[in-house]
Amino acid sequence: MISFFRMIKFAAQHFFRNFGLSVVSIIILLLALVSVNIFLGFNYVADRAIQTVQDKIDLSLYFYQGIEESEIAHVQEYLNSLSTVKSTELLSADQVLENFKTKHQANPDMLRSLTEVGDNPFGAMLILKVNSMDDYNTIINSLDSDVFNKLIEKRSYDNHETAIRKLESIASNVEIALLAFTLLFIFISMLIIYNTVKVMIYNHREEIQIMKLVGASNRFIRWPFVIEGMFAVLFSVALTILIVYPFLLKFLQMYFADLNVDVLSYFQANFYFIFGGQLLGALLLNMFSSSIAVGRYLNR
Amino acid sequence: MIKLRQVSKFYDPDVVALNRLSLHITPGEFVSIVGQSGTGKTTLIKLLTAEEKADEGQMIIGGWDISDIHPADIPILRRQIGIIFQDFKLLPNKTVYENVAFALQVCGIGSKQINSLVDSMLKVVGLEGKHHRYPWQLSGGEKQRVSIARAMIHRPKILFADEPTGNLDVLNTREIIDLLLKINQFGTTVVLVSHDREIINSLRKRVITMDAGAVVNDQKVGRYIL
Numbered sequence: 001m002i003s004f005f006r007m008i009k010f011a012a013q014h015f016f017r018n019f020g021l022s023v024v025s026i027i028i029l030l031l032a033l034v035s036v037n038i039f040l041g042f043n044y045v046a047d048r049a050i051q052t053v054q055d056k057i058d059l060s061l062y063f064y065q066g067i068e069e070s071e072i073a074h075v076q077e078y079l080n081s082l083s084t085v086k087s088t089e090l091l092s093a094d095q096v097l098e099n100f101k102t103k104h105q106a107n108p109d110m111l112r113s114l115t116e117v118g119d120n121p122f123g124a125m126l127i128l129k130v131n132s133m134d135d136y137n138t139i140i141n142s143l144d145s146d147v148f149n150k151l152i153e154k155r156s157y158d159n160h161e162t163a164i165r166k167l168e169s170i171a172s173n174v175e176i177a178l179l180a181f182t183l184l185f186i187f188i189s190m191l192i193i194y195n196t197v198k199v200m201i202y203n204h205r206e207e208i209q210i211m212k213l214v215g216a217s218n219r220f221i222r223w224p225f226v227i228e229g230m231f232a233v234l235f236s237v238a239l240t241i242l243i244v245y246p247f248l249l250k251f252l253q254m255y256f257a258d259l260n261v262d263v264l265s266y267f268q269a270n271f272y273f274i275f276g277g278q279l280l281g282a283l284l285l286n287m288f289s290s291s292i293a294v295g296r297y298l299n300r
Numbered sequence: 301m302i303k304l305r306q307v308s309k310f311y312d313p314d315v316v317a318l319n320r321l322s323l324h325i326t327p328g329e330f331v332s333i334v335g336q337s338g339t340g341k342t343t344l345i346k347l348l349t350a351e352e353k354a355d356e357g358q359m360i361i362g363g364w365d366i367s368d369i370h371p372a373d374i375p376i377l378r379r380q381i382g383i384i385f386q387d388f389k390l391l392p393n394k395t396v397y398e399n400v401a402f403a404l405q406v407c408g409i410g411s412k413q414i415n416s417l418v419d420s421m422l423k424v425v426g427l428e429g430k431h432h433r434y435p436w437q438l439s440g441g442e443k444q445r446v447s448i449a450r451a452m453i454h455r456p457k458i459l460f461a462d463e464p465t466g467n468l469d470v471l472n473t474r475e476i477i478d479l480l481l482k483i484n485q486f487g488t489t490v491v492l493v494s495h496d497r498e499i500i501n502s503l504r505k506r507v508i509t510m511d512a513g514a515v516v517n518d519q520k521v522g523r524y525i526l
Contacts, residue, residue: 003408017393210389213349214450215378216406 011227029236307357382451441472
């Protein structure tokens with residue numbers, strides 16, 4: 001027990017007496033961690049942006065005029081039972097007419113054409129939202145039967161198919177790119193942390209030799225360095241939180257306000273996962289790096 | 301106390317640092333080892349402190365055969381011997397007190413006992429009132445005293461001194477040698493490696509002369525002869 005407390009004491013002494021070196025280590029760790037968080041923020045923004053665009057695309061089914069409400073309700077019920085359908089909204093023929101008028105109120109020609117037709121020329125309309133863009137085809141296919149074709153005059157998806165396919169391809173490419181960049185970023189951060197620890201230990205190589213000559217066991221030499229590295233990680237994660245929250249996230253929040261993306265809430269909701277994960281990762285990486293780096297000099 | 305039988309050390313097949321060296325040092329002796337540079341004096345100290353391993357032969361220290369010492373036992377050996385160097389080898393970020401205390405802390409000794417032992421040892425080496433100074437705030441002579449205090453704090457039976465006065469002026473050299481003699485008078489075996497002819501001649505103690513990795517001269521009351 002005495003040895004355990006002594007190792008912590010030695011680590012603290014080392015950390016504060018080599019303050020310049022400790023600050024350099026903290027700054028390097030901080031840069032790596034802040035970069036990871038900025039990346040996470042952008043990752044979330046990109047993800048939300050794709051989601052927002054996806055949400056804006058819906059599938060509209062236009063029913064023939066005079067179709068019974070019960071038959072439309074039957075179609076709606078069927079669609080609601082599909083797991084691929086997120087929601088449905090039914091607009092009656094009158095609502096469709098009102099929407100048309102509102103949409104074209106600045107266009108007297110369109111309104112006049114309505115008067116010429118006389119009655120309401122529109123049928124009811126069903127607006128569908130799906131869980132994934134991949135599901136549009138499945139739904140369209142499921143509606144492609146004689147029963148439904150008698151009721152449904154037009155499917156708006158037909159007009160957007162090319163755009164949706166393009167968006168789908170962009171979304172999947174962006175996802176792959178984000179994943180690749182995230183992995184690359186984590187790898188670079190790991191290399192930075194590993195090399196920082198290595199440089200730190202390299203600066204103490206003579207001390208390690210002296211400690212050995214005085215009769216210190218390998219454990220007694222290794223652990224203070226490992227713990228010292230842990231202090232650097234703790235400080236850098238704390239500083240990362242202090243920097244990321246007030247500055248970067250608010251900046252991202254303001255910058256992407258138009259997209260209705262709440263980066264701050266995302267970080268708050270996943271606080272322990274994001275920062276806890278970074279703390280744990282950096283601690284483990286630090287322990288691994290310092291053990292290897294110290295071991296190199298211990299075996300000489 | 302120290303027995304070496306036919307000990308050899310090769311750095312390359314062609315570079316022979318020690319060549320079938322044999323010697324016997326009895327408890328309480330003060331032995332000076334002299335020789336030109338590259339004759340194997342420092343290699344001998346490195347083998348005796350288990351910094352390096354001998355390629356051939358047998359080495360016994362205090363009844364312990366360290367010829368093939370296990371790495372885990374090296375710290376235990378070093379806690380039973382004292383070593384001082386020409387370049388002092390003090391921990392730069394520790395104070396005088398902490399440098400000396402470190403040798404006891406690694407053994408797991410309690411803080412109170414360490415306090416009293418370090419205080420009295422610093423008195424013995426004449427460093428009273430300099431507990432909180434860092435190595436860079438000390439003169440060469442003072443640094444070597446800290447080094448001696450650290451080496452002697454756990455009261456070892458043997459003290460190895462590898463060129464301890466190499467970086468010191470005449471006055472400090474004399475003081476350090478007097479301190480080593482005092483330590484020897486208290487019963488510690490001292491093995492001194494030195495180039496200082498005047499010091500060796502003035503000691504009137506046993507002198508072992510080395511050449512090409514072997515003992516070429518061993519006199520009970522010897523002189524520096526090269």
